[in-house]
Amino acid sequence: MIDIKNISKKFNTAEGTVEALKNVSISIPEGDIFGIIGMSGAGKSTLVRCINMLERPDAGSIEIDGVNLCELSESKLRSVRRDITMIFQGFNLLMQRNCLKNVCFPLELAGKSKSEAKKRALELLDTVGLGDKAKAYPAQLSGGQQQRVAIARALATNPKVLLCDEATSALDPTTTNSILELIRSINEKLGITVIIITHQMSVVESICKHVAILDNGEVAEQGEVTEVFSHPKSLAARKLVFPEGSTDSLIVGGSGERFVRVIFNGAGATGSPLIARMAVEKGIEANIAYASTKSIGGKAYGSMLLGISGDDADVNTAVEYLTQTPDVLAEEVTVHV
Amino acid sequence: MFNDLFSKETLSEAWRIIEAEFPTAIWETVYVTVLATAFSILIGLPLGVLLVVGEKNGILPLPSWLLHTLNVVINLLRSVPFLILMILVFPLTRLIVGTVVGTTASIVPLVIAAFPFVARLTESSLREVSPNTVEMAQSMGASPIQIIVKVMIPESVPSLISNATIAITTILGYSAMSGIIGGGGLGKIAINYGYYRYKYLIMIAAVILLIILVQIFQSVGTRLAAKADKRIKKKSI
Ligand SMILES: Nc1ncnc2c1ncn2[C@@H]1O[C@H](COP(=O)(O)OP(=O)(O)OP(=O)(O)O)[C@@H](O)[C@H]1O
Numbered sequence: 001m002i003d004i005k006n007i008s009k010k011f012n013t014a015e016g017t018v019e020a021l022k023n024v025s026i027s028i029p030e031g032d033i034f035g036i037i038g039m040s041g042a043g044k045s046t047l048v049r050c051i052n053m054l055e056r057p058d059a060g061s062i063e064i065d066g067v068n069l070c071e072l073s074e075s076k077l078r079s080v081r082r083d084i085t086m087i088f089q090g091f092n093l094l095m096q097r098n099c100l101k102n103v104c105f106p107l108e109l110a111g112k113s114k115s116e117a118k119k120r121a122l123e124l125l126d127t128v129g130l131g132d133k134a135k136a137y138p139a140q141l142s143g144g145q146q147q148r149v150a151i152a153r154a155l156a157t158n159p160k161v162l163l164c165d166e167a168t169s170a171l172d173p174t175t176t177n178s179i180l181e182l183i184r185s186i187n188e189k190l191g192i193t194v195i196i197i198t199h200q201m202s203v204v205e206s207i208c209k210h211v212a213i214l215d216n217g218e219v220a221e222q223g224e225v226t227e228v229f230s231h232p233k234s235l236a237a238r239k240l241v242f243p244e245g246s247t248d249s250l251i252v253g254g255s256g257e258r259f260v261r262v263i264f265n266g267a268g269a270t271g272s273p274l275i276a277r278m279a280v281e282k283g284i285e286a287n288i289a290y291a292s293t294k295s296i297g298g299k300a301y302g303s304m305l306l307g308i309s310g311d312d313a314d315v316n317t318a319v320e321y322l323t324q325t326p327d328v329l330a331e332e333v334t335v336h337v
Numbered sequence: 338m339f340n341d342l343f344s345k346e347t348l349s350e351a352w353r354i355i356e357a358e359f360p361t362a363i364w365e366t367v368y369v370t371v372l373a374t375a376f377s378i379l380i381g382l383p384l385g386v387l388l389v390v391g392e393k394n395g396i397l398p399l400p401s402w403l404l405h406t407l408n409v410v411i412n413l414l415r416s417v418p419f420l421i422l423m424i425l426v427f428p429l430t431r432l433i434v435g436t437v438v439g440t441t442a443s444i445v446p447l448v449i450a451a452f453p454f455v456a457r458l459t460e461s462s463l464r465e466v467s468p469n470t471v472e473m474a475q476s477m478g479a480s481p482i483q484i485i486v487k488v489m490i491p492e493s494v495p496s497l498i499s500n501a502t503i504a505i506t507t508i509l510g511y512s513a514m515s516g517i518i519g520g521g522g523l524g525k526i527a528i529n530y531g532y533y534r535y536k537y538l539i540m541i542a543a544v545i546l547l548i549i550l551v552q553i554f555q556s557v558g559t560r561l562a563a564k565a566d567k568r569i570k571k572k573s574i
Pocket residue numbers: 011012013018019020038039040041042043044045046047199
């Protein structure tokens with residue numbers, strides 16, 4: 001269990017003070033895969049660097065299994081950091097060491113014997129599927145392979161927490177998926193808590209259970225991924241979930257129309273077919289004034305605004321019909337044109 | 338002046354001198370250069386490390402007055418012309434070697450002149466190590482000493498070798514200059530015969546040998562640096 005409480009971090013730069021983190025509180029359950037997502041400059045890297053105290057927060061506390069890291073001395077922190085390891089966007093392998101020696105690195109730091117380190121490193125390279133690359137140098141590997149070596153290295157000291165700062169941002173989609181798959185299987189097998197920092201929705205969608213949305217140094221929203229992504233409440237969340245269209249600008253139809261907001265919360269059916277069916281079955285013509293839905297894992301999430309020209313009865317029938325569909329909510333709304 | 342440069346007598350006289358004096362001179366030059374480089378690295382490398390890690394945002398920040406002093410001393414020593422520096426360090430040379438003339442004595446001013454240079458070269462090599470790599474080591478719980486010994490220095494080995502090559506060739510040039518005030522080696526021969534006795538052939542021969550030595554040091558250094566660098570892609574593993 002990681003408890004981040006009210007942390008703040010300011011940087012003094014030539015241009016003035018940057019408040020990178022403002023009163024951030026997040027709690028991360030043990031064994032979870034937790035996503036932290038936000039736009040560039042939102043403070044994600046700063047937050048993750050606070051979690052392993054590479055950056056000391058100005059205020060607040062970070063507790064891991066009840067130990068407040070902010071109170072530890074620099075030398076205590078060094079041993080705690082073996083429990084909170086990290087992988088990076090740029091892999092950050094030691095370029096002058098071969099893969100085996102790279103994985104041995106944290107073990108050397110921890111004072112393990114050479115033979116012990118080598119044995120463990122070979123096991124780990126096998127785990128990440130690179131048993132045959134032990135003698136290869138990082139420059140001889142692809143990006144995905146380098147990240148696998150970095151993962152093996154991060155696992156060497158049997159950490160409780162794995163921090164991933166944009167770990168897949170430098171990789172193509174296929175390689176990204178295979179790395180995420182590896183992280184998922186490590187999380188399942190070893191029970192390591194994984195924290196994934198990213199600016200990519202798809203990464204959070206495909207692997208995280210919980211997510212926190214960071215916006216301008218503040219937590220805009222946090223909770224279960226399906227919940228946050230299907231009902232984005234904050235503006236920051238909506239911008240991430242529906243990047244193409246701002247939910248504030250509506251394409252409004254003819255006058256005299258009444259509006260029904262339809263919310264898809266993991267529905268099997270997507271927008272248009274549902275509206276078409278409604279027209280056939282109930283004889284109600286609806287005009288899609290605005291739609292922003294997204295398919296996540298084959299299910300529809302998002303919202304739609306329907307314009308219906310008719311009386312109370314028509315609107316009620318439509319709301320009733322739509323609500324009956326599993327995982328769809330509908331209600332009449334007033335839209336100010 | 339050059340009329341009788343290639344006459345039979347001058348040629349045979351030059352050859353006699355070359356045969357008699359050059360083997361020792363070459364040996365002295367190599368001996369002085371290698372020892373002076375070794376001592377310069379011994380002093381300059383740790384100072385170069387301090388210059389990088391001791392910065393305000395470095396991994397082992399030094400008190401700012403200390404870092405400042407270090408920088409000033411290095412700049413100062415680097416700005417004194419070598420000939421003058423040699424004379425200035427006479428007392429130190431006498432203290433260490435017992436005399437101010439001779440081959441061994443010339444090592445002292447060479448080291449004093451070269452270690453600040455080596456410190457700066459080391460500094461630039463270590464700055465090539467990506468801050469991300471250092472951060473990775475920190476995130477794995479490495480102590481500052483472990484970062485220096487296991488990350489910064491090993492990761493910059495190819496660059497350190499290239500810079501050591503620059504240092505050794507520069508020191509070789511300085512060692513020739515030390516011939517003017519009593520140092521031994523090819524420099525002394527070039528000055529004694531060429532400048533004082535107008536035996537230009539000897540001087541030219543000495544200069545050609547100095548050039549060959551520089552070439553040898555340089556190509557060995559370049560090759561070693563390339564061999565040490567694992568960032569260069571190789572086809573087979
Ligand atoms: N060491 C520093 N000194 C000064 N300002 C900093 C420092 N580190 C971060 N900042 C500032 O803090 C803010 C948050 O930076 P951070 O790197 O945490 O963002 P991020 O969310 O990781 O962005 P990205 O997605 O681009 O990596 C930025 O405005 C950045 O300029």
